[in-house]
Amino acid sequence: MRLISWPTCIGVTAVTMLTGPNVRSSGTNAALSGREQTFSSIGDLVSFSYDLGPKNGARARQERGLLLAGQNGVNAFRVQFVDPDRRHDYYTEAVWEDGFSWDDGASWGGGQPHVAPSSGSPKGSTIISLQDVFWGHDLDLGDCIGFLPNHFGAYFVTEVIDDGVYRVWPSLRKAIYATTTFATLTPVLAMKMRPNGYALRRAAMTEGQFIDFVEVPNYYVDEFFS
Known part of the structure; x- marks a missing residue:
């Protein structure tokens, strides 16, 4: 494969x-009283x-x-x-034009900066926290982020718990670390x-x-x- x-x-x-x-x-379980309990396996x-x-x-x-x-x-x-x-917030610190090219010949250009987590989260967690730099505390419902390096996954914010602390869907595919991981908007x-x-x-x-x-x-x- x-x-x-x-x-x-x-x-x-x-x-x-x-x-x-x-x-x-x-499905839904219904009691004789008419109360219902919804259940699901994710x-x-x-x-x-x-x-x-x-x-x-x-x-x-x-x-x-x-x-x-x-x-x-x-x-x-x-x-x-x-x-x-x-989101297309503009950060002057995030513009790279260093003369190098990708293998396909395209030039480096402007992009969004990466943000490090303020603390790590284990694989399977749905709670992440980001540092207060660039867009780290500005995410809102529906924003989509990922992580790097060597991390395949896209995560959608479903709740803003606190400044820089978010609940995401789906759960983390891989553990993230405050020292070696960065969040990305792409x-x-x-x-x-x-x-x-x-x-x-x-x-x-x-x-x-x-x-x-x-x-x-x-x-x-x-x-x-x-």
Whole structure:
């Protein structure tokens, strides 16, 4: 099984969230008094669909190769979560233009700064705390963050508990540390295709192309993907 990098030439035109804090089994117990108790067992894999938009020529071929490379869920992709509503606060300290380029030839440019946790949190925790620098104490409901280095996962703020202290969904895929971890506003996940969850349609241009993704947990990536 391979972990494939998403090509920068394949753009995304729409994002559809396919799950929230979903449940594998849920229901309601009703007492004779009429009181009800809802129960659920949590299944918290992130899942979303990307619409890829019309293409032709070289980009259409690259898109076709990308979809085929996923082998219907056998291989996984490094996918940056595209958040159309991502905060775009500007910090002059965060602009890097040092002359170096990525392997694909794109230049370094402006970006959002990273923020270190103010304390560590274990794998499986839903509570994180961030330092009071840049945007660390400014997150609000719905903001999406990730962590680095070597951390696959996207986390959505579901409660602001205190200044810089947040409840997130889903639970942490990997422990975070105050000394070696940084939070980022551009999270990267390992995602695989849902079986038959993609389209390859070609008319005058590619049309209706989409790909449905489901998260591959970080520990599974570390153990099985190369």
